[in-house]
Amino acid sequence: MSDPKTEEDIFAEVDAEIAAEEEAAAAEMDEPIGPSDSAVDGPGAGVDALVAERDELQDRLMRALAEAENIRKRGERDRREAEQYGGSKLARDMLPVFDNLRRALDAIDEPSRDVAGGVIEGVELTLRELLNVFGKHGIRPIAPEVGDVFDPQLHQAMFEAPVPNVPKGCIVQVMVEGFELHDRLLRPAQVGVSSTPAS
Template sequence: MSKKHYKDEDVKRQSAEDIETAGERSTENDSGNAGEQEVPSEEQTSSQDASGESMEEETSSRKEENAELVQLKDKYLRTLAEYENFRKRSEKEKAQMFELGAKSIIEQLLPVVDNFERALEHISEEEKENSFVKGVEGIYKQIQKMFSDCDIQAIEAVGQKFDPALHNAVMTEEEGDAEEDTVTADLQKGYTYRGNVVRHSMVKVKK
Protein backbone atom coordinates (compact mmCIF):
# COMPACT_ATOMS: atom_id res chain seq x y z
CA MET A 1 0.00 0.00 0.00
CA SER A 2 1.18 3.52 -0.69
CA LYS A 3 2.11 6.13 1.89
CA LYS A 4 -0.76 8.26 0.69
CA HIS A 5 -3.22 5.55 1.61
CA TYR A 6 -1.83 5.35 5.17
CA LYS A 7 -2.12 9.08 5.57
CA ASP A 8 -5.76 9.06 4.54
CA GLU A 9 -6.54 6.35 7.04
CA ASP A 10 -4.83 8.31 9.82
CA VAL A 11 -6.80 11.43 8.97
CA LYS A 12 -10.12 9.55 9.04
CA ARG A 13 -9.23 7.93 12.36
CA GLN A 14 -8.21 11.24 13.88
CA SER A 15 -11.44 12.91 12.68
CA ALA A 16 -13.57 10.17 14.21
CA GLU A 17 -11.74 10.53 17.54
CA ASP A 18 -12.20 14.30 17.48
CA ILE A 19 -15.91 13.96 16.81
CA GLU A 20 -16.30 11.44 19.64
CA THR A 21 -14.36 13.64 22.03
CA ALA A 22 -16.47 16.65 21.12
CA GLY A 23 -19.65 14.63 21.71
CA GLU A 24 -18.47 13.55 25.14
CA ARG A 25 -17.63 17.15 26.07
CA SER A 26 -21.05 18.29 24.88
CA THR A 27 -22.74 15.60 26.95
CA GLU A 28 -20.71 16.61 30.02
CA ASN A 29 -21.66 20.25 29.53
CA ASP A 30 -25.35 19.39 29.20
CA SER A 31 -25.21 17.27 32.32
CA GLY A 32 -23.47 20.05 34.18
CA ASN A 33 -26.04 22.61 33.10
CA ALA A 34 -28.90 20.33 34.11
CA GLY A 35 -27.35 19.86 37.55
CA GLU A 36 -26.97 23.58 38.01
CA GLN A 37 -30.67 24.17 37.18
CA GLU A 38 -31.98 21.57 39.60
CA VAL A 39 -30.00 22.72 42.67
CA PRO A 40 -31.16 26.19 43.95
CA SER A 41 -28.52 28.68 44.88
CA GLU A 42 -27.92 29.87 48.46
CA GLU A 43 -29.37 33.29 47.57
CA GLN A 44 -32.65 31.72 46.42
CA THR A 45 -32.89 29.65 49.61
CA SER A 46 -32.22 32.68 51.80
CA SER A 47 -34.83 34.68 49.91
CA GLN A 48 -37.46 31.99 50.41
CA ASP A 49 -36.64 31.72 54.13
CA ALA A 50 -36.89 35.49 54.53
CA SER A 51 -40.24 35.53 52.73
CA GLY A 52 -41.61 32.82 55.04
CA GLU A 53 -40.41 34.66 58.14
CA SER A 54 -41.99 37.89 56.87
CA MET A 55 -45.37 36.19 56.42
CA GLU A 56 -45.17 34.70 59.92
CA GLU A 57 -44.33 38.11 61.40
CA GLU A 58 -47.21 39.73 59.50
CA THR A 59 -49.65 37.07 60.73
CA SER A 60 -48.43 37.49 64.31
CA SER A 61 -48.74 41.27 64.03
CA ARG A 62 -52.33 40.99 62.79
CA LYS A 63 -53.21 38.69 65.68
CA GLU A 64 -51.80 41.21 68.16
CA GLU A 65 -53.75 44.04 66.50
CA ASN A 66 -56.97 42.02 66.64
CA ALA A 67 -56.38 41.25 70.32
CA GLU A 68 -55.84 44.96 71.03
CA LEU A 69 -59.04 45.85 69.16
CA VAL A 70 -61.01 43.31 71.23
CA GLN A 71 -59.60 44.78 74.45
CA LEU A 72 -60.40 48.34 73.35
CA LYS A 73 -63.95 47.35 72.40
CA ASP A 74 -64.47 45.62 75.75
CA LYS A 75 -63.11 48.65 77.60
CA TYR A 76 -65.37 50.97 75.59
CA LEU A 77 -68.46 48.87 76.33
CA ARG A 78 -67.66 48.74 80.04
CA THR A 79 -67.09 52.50 80.15
CA LEU A 80 -70.36 53.07 78.31
CA ALA A 81 -72.23 50.82 80.75
CA GLU A 82 -70.68 52.60 83.74
CA TYR A 83 -71.66 55.99 82.31
CA GLU A 84 -75.23 54.80 81.67
CA ASN A 85 -75.50 53.51 85.25
CA PHE A 86 -74.10 56.80 86.55
CA ARG A 87 -76.59 58.79 84.46
CA LYS A 88 -79.55 56.73 85.69
CA ARG A 89 -78.37 56.96 89.29
CA SER A 90 -77.93 60.74 88.99
CA GLU A 91 -81.39 61.14 87.50
CA LYS A 92 -82.90 59.01 90.25
CA GLU A 93 -81.12 60.97 92.97
CA LYS A 94 -82.15 64.24 91.35
CA ALA A 95 -85.76 63.07 91.18
CA GLN A 96 -85.64 61.99 94.82
CA MET A 97 -84.21 65.35 95.87
CA PHE A 98 -86.89 67.11 93.85
CA GLU A 99 -89.60 64.96 95.43
CA LEU A 100 -88.26 65.67 98.91
CA GLY A 101 -88.02 69.39 98.17
CA ALA A 102 -91.52 69.49 96.71
CA LYS A 103 -92.92 67.51 99.61
CA SER A 104 -91.30 69.88 102.09
CA ILE A 105 -92.82 72.93 100.36
CA ILE A 106 -96.26 71.29 100.19
CA GLU A 107 -96.13 70.43 103.88
CA GLN A 108 -95.45 74.09 104.65
CA LEU A 109 -98.30 75.24 102.38
CA LEU A 110 -100.94 72.92 103.83
CA PRO A 111 -101.44 74.82 107.13
CA VAL A 112 -102.02 77.98 105.06
CA VAL A 113 -104.65 76.15 103.01
CA ASP A 114 -106.22 74.87 106.24
CA ASN A 115 -106.54 78.43 107.53
CA PHE A 116 -108.15 79.58 104.28
CA GLU A 117 -110.71 76.79 104.51
CA ARG A 118 -111.52 77.49 108.17
CA ALA A 119 -111.97 81.18 107.42
CA LEU A 120 -114.26 80.52 104.45
CA GLU A 121 -116.36 78.01 106.44
CA HIS A 122 -117.30 80.70 108.97
CA ILE A 123 -118.30 83.35 106.44
CA SER A 124 -122.00 84.15 106.44
CA GLU A 125 -124.08 84.61 103.31
CA GLU A 126 -124.12 88.38 103.81
CA GLU A 127 -120.32 88.55 104.12
CA LYS A 128 -119.79 86.66 100.86
CA GLU A 129 -120.63 89.85 98.96
CA ASN A 130 -117.83 91.68 100.73
CA SER A 131 -114.94 92.57 98.41
CA PHE A 132 -112.36 91.40 100.95
CA VAL A 133 -114.05 88.01 101.26
CA LYS A 134 -114.21 87.73 97.51
CA GLY A 135 -110.48 88.40 97.39
CA VAL A 136 -109.84 85.62 99.91
CA GLU A 137 -111.98 83.22 97.89
CA GLY A 138 -110.08 84.15 94.74
CA ILE A 139 -106.73 83.38 96.38
CA TYR A 140 -108.06 80.06 97.68
CA LYS A 141 -109.24 79.08 94.20
CA GLN A 142 -105.80 79.90 92.78
CA ILE A 143 -104.19 77.65 95.37
CA GLN A 144 -106.60 74.83 94.51
CA LYS A 145 -105.79 75.21 90.80
CA MET A 146 -102.08 75.17 91.54
CA PHE A 147 -102.52 71.98 93.59
CA SER A 148 -104.44 70.36 90.74
CA ASP A 149 -101.81 71.34 88.16
CA CYS A 150 -99.04 69.92 90.37
CA ASP A 151 -100.96 66.68 91.01
CA ILE A 152 -101.57 67.50 94.67
CA GLN A 153 -104.84 65.83 95.60
CA ALA A 154 -106.99 65.92 98.74
CA ILE A 155 -107.59 62.45 100.22
CA GLU A 156 -111.22 61.33 100.27
CA ALA A 157 -112.19 60.34 103.78
CA VAL A 158 -115.85 60.66 104.84
CA GLY A 159 -117.84 57.57 103.88
CA GLN A 160 -114.69 55.64 102.94
CA LYS A 161 -113.46 52.48 104.61
CA PHE A 162 -110.72 53.32 107.08
CA ASP A 163 -107.32 52.88 105.43
CA PRO A 164 -104.26 53.28 107.69
CA ALA A 165 -102.18 54.09 104.62
CA LEU A 166 -104.31 57.22 104.07
CA HIS A 167 -106.12 57.95 107.33
CA ASN A 168 -105.04 58.66 110.87
CA ALA A 169 -107.86 57.80 113.32
CA VAL A 170 -107.85 60.31 116.17
CA MET A 171 -111.46 59.74 117.31
CA THR A 172 -113.98 56.90 117.28
CA GLU A 173 -117.75 56.67 117.72
CA GLU A 174 -120.05 53.75 118.34
CA GLU A 175 -123.41 55.28 117.53
CA GLY A 176 -124.79 56.03 114.11
CA ASP A 177 -125.86 54.18 111.00
CA ALA A 178 -122.41 53.95 109.42
CA GLU A 179 -120.79 50.57 108.96
CA GLU A 180 -117.96 49.50 111.20
CA ASP A 181 -114.51 50.94 110.33
CA THR A 182 -116.07 53.65 108.19
CA VAL A 183 -114.77 57.22 108.36
CA THR A 184 -117.55 59.45 109.70
CA ALA A 185 -115.74 62.79 109.90
CA ASP A 186 -112.70 64.43 108.32
CA LEU A 187 -111.10 66.57 111.02
CA GLN A 188 -108.13 67.64 108.92
CA LYS A 189 -107.71 67.02 105.21
CA GLY A 190 -104.94 64.76 104.05
CA TYR A 191 -103.10 65.21 100.76
CA THR A 192 -101.12 63.15 98.27
CA TYR A 193 -98.45 64.30 95.84
CA ARG A 194 -98.14 62.21 92.69
CA GLY A 195 -99.84 59.34 94.48
CA ASN A 196 -97.64 59.50 97.58
CA VAL A 197 -99.07 60.61 100.90
CA VAL A 198 -97.80 64.00 102.04
CA ARG A 199 -100.13 64.24 105.03
CA HIS A 200 -102.58 61.65 106.37
CA SER A 201 -106.19 62.64 106.94
CA MET A 202 -107.09 63.05 110.60
CA VAL A 203 -110.45 61.29 110.91
CA LYS A 204 -113.20 59.95 113.18
CA VAL A 205 -114.03 56.27 112.65
CA LYS A 206 -117.16 54.21 113.47
CA LYS A 207 -116.45 51.28 115.78
Protein backbone atom coordinates in the same frame (compact mmCIF):
# COMPACT_ATOMS: atom_id res chain seq x y z
CA MET B 1 -63.85 71.63 72.13
CA SER B 2 -63.87 68.49 69.97
CA ASP B 3 -66.92 66.29 69.48
CA PRO B 4 -67.15 63.23 71.77
CA LYS B 5 -65.89 60.06 70.17
CA THR B 6 -68.42 57.50 69.10
CA GLU B 7 -68.16 53.80 69.86
CA GLU B 8 -67.08 53.15 66.26
CA ASP B 9 -64.28 55.76 66.55
CA ILE B 10 -62.93 54.09 69.70
CA PHE B 11 -63.04 50.63 68.14
CA ALA B 12 -61.28 51.97 65.01
CA GLU B 13 -58.51 53.49 67.14
CA VAL B 14 -58.02 50.28 69.10
CA ASP B 15 -57.94 48.21 65.89
CA ALA B 16 -55.39 50.64 64.36
CA GLU B 17 -53.16 50.34 67.43
CA ILE B 18 -53.38 46.56 67.33
CA ALA B 19 -52.59 46.51 63.59
CA ALA B 20 -49.51 48.69 64.19
CA GLU B 21 -48.36 46.40 66.99
CA GLU B 22 -48.91 43.34 64.78
CA GLU B 23 -46.78 44.91 62.02
CA ALA B 24 -44.03 45.66 64.54
CA ALA B 25 -44.21 42.09 65.80
CA ALA B 26 -44.02 40.73 62.23
CA ALA B 27 -40.94 42.90 61.55
CA GLU B 28 -39.30 41.54 64.68
CA MET B 29 -40.09 38.00 63.57
CA ASP B 30 -38.19 38.62 60.30
CA GLU B 31 -35.02 39.37 62.29
CA PRO B 32 -32.86 36.37 63.07
CA ILE B 33 -33.41 35.10 66.58
CA GLY B 34 -31.40 32.70 68.67
CA PRO B 35 -32.48 29.12 69.20
CA SER B 36 -33.49 29.75 72.80
CA ASP B 37 -35.83 32.61 71.75
CA SER B 38 -37.59 30.53 69.12
CA ALA B 39 -38.00 27.69 71.54
CA VAL B 40 -39.70 29.91 74.14
CA ASP B 41 -41.74 32.18 71.80
CA GLY B 42 -43.37 30.36 68.91
CA PRO B 43 -44.06 32.28 65.70
CA GLY B 44 -47.70 33.04 66.74
CA ALA B 45 -47.00 34.06 70.36
CA GLY B 46 -46.79 37.80 69.57
CA VAL B 47 -50.05 37.77 67.61
CA ASP B 48 -51.81 35.81 70.37
CA ALA B 49 -50.67 38.35 72.96
CA LEU B 50 -51.95 41.22 70.82
CA VAL B 51 -55.29 39.52 70.24
CA ALA B 52 -55.63 38.92 74.00
CA GLU B 53 -54.76 42.56 74.70
CA ARG B 54 -57.30 43.72 72.09
CA ASP B 55 -60.00 41.54 73.64
CA GLU B 56 -59.21 42.91 77.09
CA LEU B 57 -59.33 46.50 75.82
CA GLN B 58 -62.60 45.84 74.01
CA ASP B 59 -64.10 44.34 77.17
CA ARG B 60 -62.98 47.32 79.25
CA LEU B 61 -64.39 49.70 76.64
CA MET B 62 -67.76 47.96 76.59
CA ARG B 63 -67.93 48.06 80.39
CA ALA B 64 -67.06 51.77 80.40
CA LEU B 65 -69.75 52.46 77.79
CA ALA B 66 -72.33 50.49 79.79
CA GLU B 67 -71.41 52.38 82.96
CA ALA B 68 -71.69 55.72 81.16
CA GLU B 69 -75.14 54.73 79.86
CA ASN B 70 -76.26 53.74 83.37
CA ILE B 71 -75.03 57.08 84.75
CA ARG B 72 -76.93 58.91 81.99
CA LYS B 73 -80.15 57.01 82.76
CA ARG B 74 -79.76 57.57 86.50
CA GLY B 75 -79.18 61.29 85.91
CA GLU B 76 -82.28 61.49 83.71
CA ARG B 77 -84.38 59.73 86.36
CA ASP B 78 -83.05 62.04 89.10
CA ARG B 79 -83.83 65.07 86.92
CA ARG B 80 -87.42 63.90 86.37
CA GLU B 81 -87.92 63.24 90.09
CA ALA B 82 -86.50 66.64 91.01
CA GLU B 83 -88.83 68.25 88.49
CA GLN B 84 -91.90 66.43 89.82
CA TYR B 85 -91.20 66.27 93.55
CA GLY B 86 -88.68 69.08 94.13
CA GLY B 87 -91.37 71.38 95.51
CA SER B 88 -92.74 68.91 98.06
CA LYS B 89 -91.25 70.79 101.04
CA LEU B 90 -92.77 74.08 99.92
CA ALA B 91 -96.09 72.33 99.26
CA ARG B 92 -96.13 70.86 102.79
CA ASP B 93 -95.39 74.30 104.23
CA MET B 94 -98.35 75.74 102.29
CA LEU B 95 -100.88 73.20 103.62
CA PRO B 96 -101.45 75.05 106.95
CA VAL B 97 -102.35 78.15 104.91
CA PHE B 98 -105.03 76.11 103.14
CA ASP B 99 -106.23 74.69 106.49
CA ASN B 100 -106.57 78.15 108.05
CA LEU B 101 -108.49 79.54 105.09
CA ARG B 102 -110.81 76.51 105.19
CA ARG B 103 -111.36 76.90 108.97
CA ALA B 104 -112.11 80.60 108.51
CA LEU B 105 -114.80 79.81 105.95
CA ASP B 106 -116.25 76.98 108.05
CA ALA B 107 -116.58 79.33 111.05
CA ILE B 108 -118.70 81.86 109.15
CA ASP B 109 -122.42 82.03 109.96
CA GLU B 110 -125.13 83.87 108.05
CA PRO B 111 -125.14 87.06 110.20
CA SER B 112 -121.36 87.37 109.66
CA ARG B 113 -121.82 86.90 105.92
CA ASP B 114 -124.34 89.77 105.87
CA VAL B 115 -121.97 92.08 107.76
CA ALA B 116 -118.62 91.21 106.08
CA GLY B 117 -119.68 89.77 102.72
CA GLY B 118 -116.80 91.35 100.79
CA VAL B 119 -114.12 90.03 103.15
CA ILE B 120 -115.63 86.55 103.11
CA GLU B 121 -115.79 86.57 99.33
CA GLY B 122 -112.11 87.55 99.26
CA VAL B 123 -111.20 84.61 101.50
CA GLU B 124 -113.18 82.26 99.24
CA LEU B 125 -111.41 83.59 96.15
CA THR B 126 -108.02 83.23 97.87
CA LEU B 127 -108.77 79.62 98.80
CA ARG B 128 -109.95 78.87 95.26
CA GLU B 129 -106.80 80.44 93.77
CA LEU B 130 -104.60 78.46 96.17
CA LEU B 131 -106.29 75.23 95.01
CA ASN B 132 -105.75 76.27 91.36
CA VAL B 133 -102.03 76.82 92.01
CA PHE B 134 -101.84 73.45 93.77
CA GLY B 135 -103.50 71.83 90.76
CA LYS B 136 -100.99 73.37 88.32
CA HIS B 137 -98.17 71.73 90.27
CA GLY B 138 -99.79 68.30 90.59
CA ILE B 139 -101.04 68.74 94.17
CA ARG B 140 -104.48 67.16 94.60
CA PRO B 141 -106.68 67.20 97.73
CA ILE B 142 -107.78 63.99 99.41
CA ALA B 143 -111.25 64.86 100.67
CA PRO B 144 -113.03 61.83 102.15
CA GLU B 145 -116.64 62.11 103.19
CA VAL B 146 -118.49 60.78 106.19
CA GLY B 147 -119.48 57.19 105.45
CA ASP B 148 -116.47 56.41 103.24
CA VAL B 149 -114.39 53.35 104.14
CA PHE B 150 -111.16 54.12 106.01
CA ASP B 151 -108.08 53.64 103.79
CA PRO B 152 -104.79 53.55 105.77
CA GLN B 153 -102.88 54.49 102.58
CA LEU B 154 -104.71 57.84 102.37
CA HIS B 155 -106.21 58.46 105.81
CA GLN B 156 -104.89 58.83 109.35
CA ALA B 157 -107.26 57.74 112.13
CA MET B 158 -107.23 60.36 114.88
CA PHE B 159 -109.78 58.49 117.03
CA GLU B 160 -112.09 55.49 117.02
CA ALA B 161 -115.56 55.58 118.47
CA PRO B 162 -118.53 53.21 118.47
CA VAL B 163 -121.32 54.82 116.44
CA PRO B 164 -124.77 53.24 116.28
CA ASN B 165 -125.82 51.95 112.86
CA VAL B 166 -122.39 52.65 111.32
CA PRO B 167 -120.26 49.68 110.24
CA LYS B 168 -116.80 49.28 111.72
CA GLY B 169 -114.05 51.02 109.71
CA CYS B 170 -116.20 53.79 108.23
CA ILE B 171 -115.28 57.45 108.50
CA VAL B 172 -117.51 59.33 110.95
CA GLN B 173 -115.72 62.70 110.96
CA VAL B 174 -113.24 64.51 108.68
CA MET B 175 -110.98 66.89 110.59
CA VAL B 176 -108.35 67.84 108.00
CA GLU B 177 -108.16 67.12 104.27
CA GLY B 178 -105.12 65.32 102.93
CA PHE B 179 -103.05 66.01 99.82
CA GLU B 180 -101.10 64.09 97.19
CA LEU B 181 -98.23 65.38 95.04
CA HIS B 182 -98.54 63.47 91.76
CA ASP B 183 -98.52 59.88 93.07
CA ARG B 184 -96.90 60.58 96.46
CA LEU B 185 -98.75 61.27 99.68
CA LEU B 186 -97.97 64.73 101.07
CA ARG B 187 -100.30 64.47 104.04
CA PRO B 188 -102.98 61.91 104.94
CA ALA B 189 -106.49 63.11 105.62
CA GLN B 190 -107.13 63.16 109.38
CA VAL B 191 -110.37 61.38 110.20
CA GLY B 192 -112.38 59.77 112.94
CA VAL B 193 -113.31 56.11 112.38
CA SER B 194 -116.14 53.99 113.74
CA SER B 195 -115.20 51.03 115.89
CA THR B 196 -117.47 48.09 116.64
CA PRO B 197 -120.95 49.55 117.10
CA ALA B 198 -122.23 49.64 120.67
CA SER B 199 -124.81 46.99 121.34
